[in-house]
Amino acid sequence: MDSQPAWTHILTDGIPGELLLVLTILIWAIFGMILGSNTKSRLNIWCFCSGMLFSVGALKEYLFYVLGPILVVKGIWTIRFSETLYSLLSAVFYYLSMPAVLIFCLYFHHLDQTHVRLFRCLRLLVYLPALVLSIIFPCTQTIAFQHLPVFGLTVGIYNWCYGLIGTGVMLHALMEERMSAHFPQRRLAAASLLVPLWFWLVSAFPYHALGIPNLSKLWQINLIVVLFVLVYFLYHAFRDGIWGIRFRREVYDWNNGNRVLQKNAQYVGHALKNDLSKIEWCTDFLASQGTSAREVDILRRSAAHLKQFISRTQLYSEKITLLLEECDIPALLHSLAEEFNVFAEKRGTVQIDACDTEPLLCDSAHLEEVLRNLIVNGLDAAGKNGKVVLAYRILSHKRGAVISVTDNGRGMDEKTIKQIFEPYYTTKAGGENLGLGLYYCWNVMSAHGGSIRASSRPGQGSTFSLFFPVKRKKRRTEDGTNPDHGGRG
Helix, strand or coil, X not given: CCCCCHHHHHHHHCCCHHHHHHHHHHHHHXXXXXXXXCCCCHHHHHHHHHHHXXXXXXXXHHHHHHHHHHHHHCCCCCHXXXXXXXXXXXXXXXXXXXXXXXXXXXXXXXXXXXCHHHHHHHHHHCCHHHHHHHHXXXXXXXXXXXXXXXXXXXXXXXXXXXXXXXXXXXXXXXXXXXXXXXXXXXXXXXXXXXXXXXXXXXXXXXXXXXXXXXXXXXXXXXXXXXXXXXXXXXXXHHXXXXXXXXXXXXXXXXXXXXXXXXXXXXXXXXHHXXXXXXXXXXHHHHHHCCCCHHHHHHHHXXXXXXXXXXXXXXXXXCCCXXXXXXXXXXXXXXXXXXXXXCCHHHHCEEXXXXXXXXXXXXXXXXXXXXXHHHHHHHHHHHCCCCEEEEEEEECHHHCEEEEEEEECCCCCCHHHXXXXXXXXXXXXXXXXXXXXXXXXXXXXXXXXXXXXXXXXXXXXXXXXXXXXXXXXXXXXXXXXXXXXXXXXX
């Protein structure tokens, strides 16, 4: 009498055929959603290709061991056809899956943008070993080779090499983007791929390379791992969005929002230009009348900043152009503090905490506008006796820098923090605020390859931290949004 639990037979006999088919369909579903979220994204396309190629492994098992015998008995196809089909699908599974994964990893690293020529060469060379394998071990005969130790060893080493290289590429990409606003999503996307990938490599390697008996079906357990990844994936898709997929209904129309936003920005920009000329004229008039030089200087600096800002961006539209230069952050913070403290008796004070002296490579105009938004928000939240504290420091090993804006206002709960960077979301009453300030801040930091993070508790004030990478890739302009990364997490 067999005293072992029924589930232990899965380790040696594999997953039942019907369940195998269901899990295969689930794999198709998850990768179909990824592709459908952005069909123009090469990253999504190759993620889909990788998933479909890996699903061939489960499909061939179902066709050969479950459906095949039934069709042979009914005379629909022959045993030879069944074996040939199994061999072809096995070859696709063994030879082509990992090269597709590696190409996906190269897109994940943005190698197609940073090293175009190298990427094109690698995209072709990555399939050269697969061609060699198909010549040595013909695709129509893999069923006969599976029991040969040399075939198992070759296939095992081949897939492991691709797995190690692909994993290294993805981890390097994550290390470079650790301060990016997209980092949480990118990390989740990498884990969603690497966890089932390495489960398969680890479970299949002993059988293929060493020929250990009773392990030929162990890799099928990976389908259950993929199922758990699917559930986790859907959870984050509903909550925060990942890989361009977001199921939660937003507070505005995502299809038309950008077009409306751009149109409104054009009108606002035009109006500001007209009013700026009036402000400049009035400033010159006040200077001629002997008005305090300090107040006149503040007006002139503000007008110059707005003019520079409008000339390089259409306010809160999706396109943000960067002009990178070394910026004296302490000088910028002191200038802003001086400007806002002119009205300290009405709006509260702005103070400077510890500041490092090392210059920061950034767009000074956009950074100044971001800080203005955060200071105004902090003063509004704190009230008449409020205080906003600015600080700047270089992080350990000089791998990044952070500018913090802290207020002693009413604070925010976790639900509010998760929404404040969404367009059109505002906590201010009256309907005069469009809820675009923090959305703009997020886009500016994203364009810099950095991130903005908020920490707060009700009644204890709020801190907004601007994280900048010190070492940057050499590119002059960036979009505030990236179609390959999906929604913000």
